[in-house]
Amino acid sequence: MGKRLISLDNIVILVTGAAGFIGASLIVRLLRETTGSRIAGIDNLNDYYDPALKRARLDWIEHTAESSDSTWEFVEGSIADVDALRGLFSELRPSVVVNLAAQAGVRYSIDHPDAYIETNIVGFYNILEACRRYPVEHLVYASSSSVYGGNEKVPFSTDDKTDSPVSLYAATKKSDELLAHAYGSLFGIPATGLRFFTVYGPYGRPDMFVYSACEKILAGETIQLFGEGLCKRDFTYIDDIVEGVVRVMRGAPIGGEGSSTVPHAVYNIGGGCPELVIDMVSTLQDELVRAGALSTSYDAEAHRQLVGMQPGDVPLTFADTEALERDYDFAPQVSLREGIRRFVEWYVTYHVGERCDDGDLSGEG
Numbered sequence: 001m002g003k004r005l006i007s008l009d010n011i012v013i014l015v016t017g018a019a020g021f022i023g024a025s026l027i028v029r030l031l032r033e034t035t036g037s038r039i040a041g042i043d044n045l046n047d048y049y050d051p052a053l054k055r056a057r058l059d060w061i062e063h064t065a066e067s068s069d070s071t072w073e074f075v076e077g078s079i080a081d082v083d084a085l086r087g088l089f090s091e092l093r094p095s096v097v098v099n100l101a102a103q104a105g106v107r108y109s110i111d112h113p114d115a116y117i118e119t120n121i122v123g124f125y126n127i128l129e130a131c132r133r134y135p136v137e138h139l140v141y142a143s144s145s146s147v148y149g150g151n152e153k154v155p156f157s158t159d160d161k162t163d164s165p166v167s168l169y170a171a172t173k174k175s176d177e178l179l180a181h182a183y184g185s186l187f188g189i190p191a192t193g194l195r196f197f198t199v200y201g202p203y204g205r206p207d208m209f210v211y212s213a214c215e216k217i218l219a220g221e222t223i224q225l226f227g228e229g230l231c232k233r234d235f236t237y238i239d240d241i242v243e244g245v246v247r248v249m250r251g252a253p254i255g256g257e258g259s260s261t262v263p264h265a266v267y268n269i270g271g272g273c274p275e276l277v278i279d280m281v282s283t284l285q286d287e288l289v290r291a292g293a294l295s296t297s298y299d300a301e302a303h304r305q306l307v308g309m310q311p312g313d314v315p316l317t318f319a320d321t322e323a324l325e326r327d328y329d330f331a332p333q334v335s336l337r338e339g340i341r342r343f344v345e346w347y348v349t350y351h352v353g354e355r356c357d358d359g360d361l362s363g364e365g
C-alpha cells in the first residue's frame, strides 16, 4: 500500500495516553526532534497502577519541553468523555493523532471488564468520530500482540487469522482494528494500527513482568514463572517501539486499487526474537547484581516457583516484523541484555529516590 509522507515539524500532534509508558516516551522523543510543532497530550491518570509514576513521566515531559523547539500542553481527561474529546479536537485540529490511551493488561480484564469497554471500545470510537468531524492526516493507534490469541504458527504475521481472542483485552484491541478499518472504508480516515509486543524499558509499566519481577527480586520475594517457565515473549525495548511509531506517523496509508482501497494498515512491532521468560529473569538478576542493587550471593534458584498458565495468557509471542521493515525501513536495534541493563539503571535511580523520600531504605542489595 502506498504512503503519503508527513513531516512532523510545524504541525499539531495529539497523543492520548500521554502519561503512559509508551505515550510519555513518544512525546519526549517528539519534543526532542521536532521543530515548530504543537504537541498535546490527554490522559485520565487513572489508578490502574501507581499514578505517581504517571506524574513522574509528565515531569519528564515538562523538563524535556523546556528546551524543545516545539510546544507541549497536557489535558487531564478521558477519551471516553465525548464532549471533552470533541472540544479538544475542535480547539487543536490535530494533523496526526496517536491513540495510546487504553485499559491495558490481560489478567485485570477478568475482574474489571467495564474499564476495557469504556476506554478501548467507547473511547476509541470517540477518537474515530472526532477524526471524522475534524479530519486528520494520520491516525496511528495501539493494537496488541494479544490479538493472536493462542496462535501456534510462528512468527505471528498480520496475514494470520486473529478472530479467536482469548482475553477481553485482546477482543477490544481486535475490535479497534475492525472499527478503524470500517471508518477508513466509510470516511477515508488514514489509519495505522500497531500490534505491540511486550514493551519494556525505563518508565515502564509496574503491572508488566519485567518491572514486577524486578520489584520482587529486590524485595527478596519469590517470582512465579507461569507456564512452568517455558513461556516465550518477544520483548521489545521502548526506544525501538518509539522509533517504529515515529516512522509510521510519517507515512500515512493511501487507499489503492481493489481490496486495498481502504487507507488502513496494521503492522506488528516487536523485537522479532522471542526469549524464554526464565532467561529474561536470569538476565535481570545479572544486571541487578552488576548495578550493585542485588548481592552477589543472591540465590536465584531459591526465589523461583514454576506454576501453570493463567487464564488469558498465551505460551508464546513472536512478531514477524518484515512488513514494517519493508514499508518503513524499521528493524529493532536493542538486544534484551542491553535493554534490561538500561531498564535496571533507570529503576535503581527512580526507586532509590523514592525510597529516600519515604525514609525507607530497606530491601535486598
Ligand SMILES: NC(=O)c1ccc[n+]([C@@H]2O[C@H](COP(=O)([O-])OP(=O)(O)OC[C@H]3O[C@@H](n4cnc5c(N)ncnc54)[C@H](O)[C@@H]3O)[C@@H](O)[C@H]2O)c1
Residues within 6 Å of the ligand: 016, 017, 018, 019, 020, 021, 022, 023, 042, 043, 044, 045, 046, 054, 077, 078, 079, 080, 099, 100, 101, 102, 103, 104, 105, 118, 119, 123, 142, 143, 144, 145, 195, 196, 197, 198, 199, 200, 205
Ligand atoms: N506496553 C506493552 O507492552 C503493550 C503491549 C501491547 C499493546 N500495548 C498498548 O499500547 C498502548 C500504550 O500502552 P502503555 O504500555 O503505555 O500503557 P499505559 O497503561 O502505561 O498507558 C496508557 C495510558 O492511558 C491512560 N488512559 C487509560 N484510560 C484512559 C482514558 N479513558 N482516557 C484517557 N487516558 C486513559 C492511562 O492513564 C495510561 O497513562 C495501550 O493501548 C496498550 O494497550 C502496550
